[in-house]
Amino acid sequence: MPQGQPVAVPDDGLTTRARRNTPVLAVHTGPGKGKSTAAFGMALRAWNAGMSVAVFQFVKSAKWKVGEESAFAALGRLNAEQGLGGAVEWHKMGKGWSWIRQPRKSDSPDDHAIAAADGWTEIAGRLAEQRHDFYVLDEFTYPLKWGWVAVDDVVDVLLNRPGAQHVVITGRDAPQRLIDAADLVTEMRCVKHPMDAGRKGQRGIEW
Amino acid sequence: MPQGQPVAVPDDGLTTRARRNTPVLAVHTGPGKGKSTAAFGMALRAWNAGMSVAVFQFVKSAKWKVGEESAFAALGRLNAEQGLGGAVEWHKMGKGWSWIRQPRKSDSPDDHAIAAADGWTEIAGRLAEQRHDFYVLDEFTYPLKWGWVAVDDVVDVLLNRPGAQHVVITGRDAPQRLIDAADLVTEMRCVKHPMDAGRKGQRGIEW
Numbered sequence: 574m575p576q577g578q579p580v581a582v583p584d585d586g587l588t589t590r591a592r593r594n595t596p597v598l599a600v601h602t603g604p605g606k607g608k609s610t611a612a613f614g615m616a617l618r619a620w621n622a623g624m625s626v627a628v629f630q631f632v633k634s635a636k637w638k639v640g641e642e643s644a645f646a647a648l649g650r651l652n653a654e655q656g657l658g659g660a661v662e663w664h665k666m667g668k669g670w671s672w673i674r675q676p677r678k679s680d681s682p683d684d685h686a687i688a689a690a691d692g693w694t695e696i697a698g699r700l701a702e703q704r705h706d707f708y709v710l711d712e713f714t715y716p717l718k719w720g721w722v723a724v725d726d727v728v729d730v731l732l733n734r735p736g737a738q739h740v741v742i743t744g745r746d747a748p749q750r751l752i753d754a755a756d757l758v759t760e761m762r763c764v765k766h767p768m769d770a771g772r773k774g775q776r777g778i779e780w
Numbered sequence: 781m782p783q784g785q786p787v788a789v790p791d792d793g794l795t796t797r798a799r800r801n802t803p804v805l806a807v808h809t810g811p812g813k814g815k816s817t818a819a820f821g822m823a824l825r826a827w828n829a830g831m832s833v834a835v836f837q838f839v840k841s842a843k844w845k846v847g848e849e850s851a852f853a854a855l856g857r858l859n860a861e862q863g864l865g866g867a868v869e870w871h872k873m874g875k876g877w878s879w880i881r882q883p884r885k886s887d888s889p890d891d892h893a894i895a896a897a898d899g900w901t902e903i904a905g906r907l908a909e910q911r912h913d914f915y916v917l918d919e920f921t922y923p924l925k926w927g928w929v930a931v932d933d934v935v936d937v938l939l940n941r942p943g944a945q946h947v948v949i950t951g952r953d954a955p956q957r958l959i960d961a962a963d964l965v966t967e968m969r970c971v972k973h974p975m976d977a978g979r980k981g982q983r984g985i986e987w
Contacts, residue, residue: 601814602971603969605966605967605968606818606964606966607808607814607818607821607966607968609821610817610818610821610822610825611813611814611817611818611821611968612821613821613824614814614816614817614818614819614820614821614824614848615817617820617821617824617847617848617851618817618847618848618851620851621847621848621850621851621854622847640824640825640828640829641821641824641825641828643828644824644825644827644828644855644865647828647855647858647864647865648851648854648855651854651858657854658851658854752971752972755972756972757813757972758970758971758972759812759813759814759968759969759970759971760812760968760969760970760971761812761814761818761966761967761968761969762810762966762967762968762969763965763966763967764809764959764965764966764967765959765962765963765964765965
């Protein structure tokens, strides 16, 4: 997409340079494909710019998005071994986050709610200490939707995060307060999907 | 996004396995952000699955998407040096495609039209010989829209491409015939954009 000119320059006393360095809160929502994929594409660009990237996947199954995880692991090694790009961390809720010593063994909804809340607490802590430059909170709208994590707390933490930390949140049905707080909101709308024709996901394309 | 079940299994005599290996033609269109970014995210996943990836950018300026280009160059080196992922080729129209010996020096609209047509001719040739597994035709809807490349020819070549070559086409205003031909069409709709508030693009986020 050609880069456009701003439609209006706000009267906020900031220089263009200051505005350029403003951290971005982006939300990819809507029922269509590409919400997470576009977030990982942004993370790839951030990695290339030397930013430290951290992905937090609020998904249950370890089967999802293994392709992205492996690719970012390779990028992380490129950073560690050759100094290219930025550092990469990849955390998924799965049966328990990597930073929690005792992985959860049961699979009850209560545990998922607790795990999601644990995830957000960890992220809020990292934002406070400016641990990373670029955060992907993948599928994070679901714990918000299901009331496992309080939207008001999330919006408050995000709006008051220090420094220049970029955050991208993906998932359907983003709450309105999150949309209001975000700088960039894109809705992915599905016009046509192969699953309509009975196809299942395929390696390299869907995951 | 959780992986759903097909809404219906078509009566086409194919096994699920055969359907899974069906090559995908995807179109990312609409006025919102994330069309190209999601395509590069898919390319990342394809790379990880060991597919040979080729990107063709139908853009004039070399300034665009340098972040993705550098990141994929790094991935291509990982493939060449360590055998990880798939091979990567990245071509951009710019002032003349890399496979054309004499770069164009002028900057007239006629030259862009010719360059776009040259690009498509090259891609059609590569599809015929099954040169790559995964093609990104970035911003390719514009030459179609402007009549520089014939939509009928493109649709015909894409629908009749041999093997299991995946193709993703990005850009606004995808022609209806292309949408009809595609397996997966996603429209990106802009709900809110920082440029509305006078911000300009920033490194690591926009490019």
